[in-house]
Amino acid sequence: MTIADRQGLRGAFGPRAVPVGVLLIAPAVLYLAVFYLLPLLDIVRRSLVVDGELSADNYIDFFTTPAYVTILLRTIGMAVGATVLCVLIAYPYAYLMTIVSNRTRAVLLGVVLVPFWTSMLARTYAWLVLLQDSGPIKSGLALLGVDVPLLRTPAGVLIGMVQILLPFMVLPLYNTLASIDRRLLAAARVLGANPLSAFAKVYFPLSLPGVLSGGVIVYVLSLGFYVTPAVLGSPQTSLISQLIVQELSQRLAWGSAGAMSVILIVLTLVFLALASRWLNIRALFSREVIR
Amino acid sequence: MTALRTGRSPGRRRLLGVGATLAGLALLAGCAGSGEPGKPVLTTVGYGGAVDEASFEAIGQPFAEAFDVEVRPDAPLDYSKIKAQVESGKVSWDVVKVEPYWAIQNCGTYLEKIDQSLIETLGELPAEGITECGIPLDTFGFVMLYDHDAYPTAPTSWTDFFDVAKFPGKRAIWNFPTGMALEAALLADGVPVDSLYPLDVDRALAKLDSIRDDLVFYDTGAIQSEQIESGEVEMSIAWSARAVDNVKNGAPFSPVWKDHFLLYDTLSIVKGSSQVELAHQYLSFATSVEQQVAFAERMPYAPANANAKPALDDVQSQFDLASPEIAPQGIVIDQQWWAENFDAVSEIWTKWSVG
Numbered sequence: 116m117t118i119a120d121r122q123g124l125r126g127a128f129g130p131r132a133v134p135v136g137v138l139l140i141a142p143a144v145l146y147l148a149v150f151y152l153l154p155l156l157d158i159v160r161r162s163l164v165v166d167g168e169l170s171a172d173n174y175i176d177f178f179t180t181p182a183y184v185t186i187l188l189r190t191i192g193m194a195v196g197a198t199v200l201c202v203l204i205a206y207p208y209a210y211l212m213t214i215v216s217n218r219t220r221a222v223l224l225g226v227v228l229v230p231f232w233t234s235m236l237a238r239t240y241a242w243l244v245l246l247q248d249s250g251p252i253k254s255g256l257a258l259l260g261v262d263v264p265l266l267r268t269p270a271g272v273l274i275g276m277v278q279i280l281l282p283f284m285v286l287p288l289y290n291t292l293a294s295i296d297r298r299l300l301a302a303a304r305v306l307g308a309n310p311l312s313a314f315a316k317v318y319f320p321l322s323l324p325g326v327l328s329g330g331v332i333v334y335v336l337s338l339g340f341y342v343t344p345a346v347l348g349s350p351q352t353s354l355i356s357q358l359i360v361q362e363l364s365q366r367l368a369w370g371s372a373g374a375m376s377v378i379l380i381v382l383t384l385v386f387l388a389l390a391s392r393w394l395n396i397r398a399l400f401s402r403e404v405i406r
Numbered sequence: 407m408t409a410l411r412t413g414r415s416p417g418r419r420r421l422l423g424v425g426a427t428l429a430g431l432a433l434l435a436g437c438a439g440s441g442e443p444g445k446p447v448l449t450t451v452g453y454g455g456a457v458d459e460a461s462f463e464a465i466g467q468p469f470a471e472a473f474d475v476e477v478r479p480d481a482p483l484d485y486s487k488i489k490a491q492v493e494s495g496k497v498s499w500d501v502v503k504v505e506p507y508w509a510i511q512n513c514g515t516y517l518e519k520i521d522q523s524l525i526e527t528l529g530e531l532p533a534e535g536i537t538e539c540g541i542p543l544d545t546f547g548f549v550m551l552y553d554h555d556a557y558p559t560a561p562t563s564w565t566d567f568f569d570v571a572k573f574p575g576k577r578a579i580w581n582f583p584t585g586m587a588l589e590a591a592l593l594a595d596g597v598p599v600d601s602l603y604p605l606d607v608d609r610a611l612a613k614l615d616s617i618r619d620d621l622v623f624y625d626t627g628a629i630q631s632e633q634i635e636s637g638e639v640e641m642s643i644a645w646s647a648r649a650v651d652n653v654k655n656g657a658p659f660s661p662v663w664k665d666h667f668l669l670y671d672t673l674s675i676v677k678g679s680s681q682v683e684l685a686h687q688y689l690s691f692a693t694s695v696e697q698q699v700a701f702a703e704r705m706p707y708a709p710a711n712a713n714a715k716p717a718l719d720d721v722q723s724q725f726d727l728a729s730p731e732i733a734p735q736g737i738v739i740d741q742q743w744w745a746e747n748f749d750a751v752s753e754i755w756t757k758w759s760v761g
Contacts, residue, residue: 182757247636266638267622349623350581350759358760364486365582366752 155380162373173374183358187378190355193269193344194337197276201333202326204277205284209325212285213292224289231282239346242275246347267349275343280336284329291325331390335383355379447476448681448688450501454481455627457647460704461503465692468700472691475684485516488676492516497678500685506672507584507744509540518675524686527693530711534738535670541689542670542710544701547646547727547736548586550662556640563664564594567641568613570620575640578633579614581623583755584744586643586667587614589737593665603740607751611758623759634659647707650725661725668727668736670710 165172177183212223230238245252246265253265265271295318303313341356355375362372450466452458458481466477483502491497492515502517509517517539522528525541535542552561553575561573567590579587588605591613597606614621622639624630627648633639634652642659644652646666652659673692675685691697698714701707706718708728718726726732744751 180757182760186760243632244636247638249637345625346629351761353760358756361756364484366749367486367489369486369489 158373158376161369162371162377165370173370174378176371177374177378183375186353186355186358187382189352190338190379191382193273193276193340193352193354194334196269196273197280197337198330198334200273200277201280201284202330205281205288205329206322206326209285209288209292212289213295213297227282227285230278235279236342238279239275239343242271242278242343243346246271246274266347267352269348269352272344272348272352275347276337276340279343280333283332283336287329287332288322288325291322291328295321327390327393331387334386338379338383445474445476446681446684447478448500448684449478449480449498450503450688451480451483451499452503453483453627456651457705457707460701464700464704465688465697468697469688469691473684473687477688488512488516492677495678497676497680499676500679500681501688502674502676503543504540504672504674505584506535506537506540506542506669506739506741507748509672509674510537510741510745511748513537513539514677516677518677518679518682518685520675520689521686524683524690525693526690527711530695530713531693532670532710532712535672535710537672537741540672540674541693543673543692544671544698544705544707544710545727546669546671546707547725548643548667549646549649549725550590550666551634551642551644551649551652551659552662553637553640553658554660555658560660561641561662563662564590566662567643568594568617570617573641574620576620576622576638577617578622578624578630578639578642578644580630580643581625581759583748583751584739586739588751589667589739590643599665599737602737603743604747605743605751607754611754614758646725646727647705650706650721653721653724663732663735666732666736667739669739669741671707 162173163169163171208223208227212220215223243266244250247253248266253262256263263270265274299317299321300313303317304310308316339356340354341360344352344354345357356379359372359375359379362368362375448469450461452461458479462477462479466479469475470477480499483504485504485508488499488502491499504517513519519538520541522536528536531542550561550564550567552573554560556575557573561567561569566573567577579585588607588610589602591610592602592606593599595609595613597609622633624633624642627645630642630644631648631652634642634644634649635655635657646661649659649661673689675682675689679685692701693711695711695714698709698711699716702709702714702716703718706716706722706725708726709716723729727736
């Protein structure tokens with residue numbers, strides 16, 4: 116919309132009328148304010164009030180309790196692990212999607228999307244069946260002479276998380292890869308590059324925005340994962356969201372649970388702020404920018 | 407750009423359409439279910455699953471017919487929701503099934519004090535299960551369950567549960583401070599039954615640490631069952647009525663009826679409930695002989711009412727907490743101690759379990 120258009124619209128409603136754009140987003144903003152922002156502020160308030168007085172005790176308790184800090188670091192570690200694994204699996208997959216026929220591409224896309232539309236709970240319980248000691252994966256590995264515990268280990272939790280998060284990596288990555296002009300590779304070859312360096316110096320840098328945007332989504336979603344680690348993991352693999360639920364429901368310690376939630380939100384925002392130095396965050400939500 | 411063409415395909419749109427229709431129907435159903443006009447509504451809350459279904463069939467439905475009211479079951483029980491309802495003054499739950507320590511701990515703050523003169527069955531209920539804010543509904547047992555195919559000689563005590571050399575294999579415990587792992591550890595460590603409480607938590611955790619590599623935790627009853635039926639564990643500190651289902655489903659597990667732990671599942675009334683009087687009537691009704699028998703036959707937790715004599719099938723009898731062979735072996739959990747110490751022990755437990 117040009118400035119002239121906008122002024123024209125405003126003119127139609129009189130000089131003091133509210134711009135149409137504001138009216139259009141007002142319901143969404145109002146909804147978010149009432150059902151998201153206000154409760155969030157209440158969580159912050161509760162985390163800062165102990166026995167009716169302003170206090171940072173909940174935060175001090177958190178950072179001075181080694182078990183809690185361990186969980187926080189574990190949450191970050193698992194999120195990084197899930198993100199790296201998603202990139203490693205999704206990159207070749209998305210690349211394959213760009214070079215196959217339309218029909219094959221539709222199949223490949225379907226393979227990603229069908230699980231995406233299936234309930235996360237159902238998929239997590241499916242993993243429980245697959246990973247258990249009497250399950251097919253363990254039996255398969257046993258045939259090869261390998262015996263590693265999967266269920267209730269970090270590896271088992273990561274397997275479940277990665278499968279659930281893969282679509283969030285494949286889709287943005289495919290978007291980016293599909294927009295890369297493959298003639299650039301041909302040009303690199305003509306100019307003397309071997310296939311590997313053509314990929315490393317031309318294709319890969321162009322694909323980075325997709326890797327980063329997919330990575331940010333996967334990482335941020337991982338930080339808040341609850342169901343998968345709860346079902347596939349053990350207390351020793353528990354993540355911060357599980358700790359928050361325990362504080363909330365078992366001990367009714369809402370101040371402490373609130374502080375943990377605020378710490379998680381702040382960490383996520385700090386990460387997004389850092390990520391935005393290398394990446395236009397808006398690119399996550401609009402396709403044009405990823406080019 | 408060719409990206410995501412499938413995302414806009416008619417197939418997707420049809421799927422969305424179906425979803426929207428289903429959502430609409432669900433909304434309509436929600437409206438339809440919101441009660442016949444004029445009838446008082448009593449909302450009862452349990453932990454969900456088969457227990458709640460049994461309780462609604464045995465108690466909720468007959469109560470609704472007898473008193474011409476609507477009984478609306480809700481689940482799962484979540485203590486934080488009770489707290490939220492009471493603190494906001496918008497109480498939508500009336501009768502809740504809680505753990506007895508919680509009924510003691512939160513009596514008067516989140517739970518109504520019960521007018522015992524309105525409970526007609528009071529004389530038939532066990533005195534140690536009645537508290538200012540709670541009436542016992544049934545006996546709940548934590549029992550050692552073991553895989554009888556795995557061990558040629560059967561384990562007989564908590565000492566055996568902690569003896570991984572003699573009885574190798576994974577042991578399941580509830581990831582919850584009152585899941586009886588602490589009590590079991592102390593008994594295995596040589597603490598006599600009559601001096602179990604006050605619990606020496608550090609000593610108990612040290613004992614648990616001695617078999618840490620063989621411990622598997624469960625968070626919910628469903629996962630507990632899964633571990634037993636899939637063969638993930640060889641032993642479990644299991645919920646006795648769940649175990650009945652596990653055995654009926656073919657799990658090769660047997661109970662050890664020696665020093666098992668008992669508590670009374672407790673019915674309480676949420677503070678500020680708009681149906682306090684009706685809720686008292688429900689408590690009376692739920693603990694009357696007929697309802698107690700009906701409930702125990704569906705869900706084999708022993709009735710709290712001593713006059714209720716349910717007819718049990720073979721497997722149920724094997725887990726009948728009230729039977730003369732089993733009942734004397736049990737240890738009643740000290741709920742007063744737990745009410746006073748739950749918060750502190752819960753914090754210690756969390757820090758221990760996640761490490």
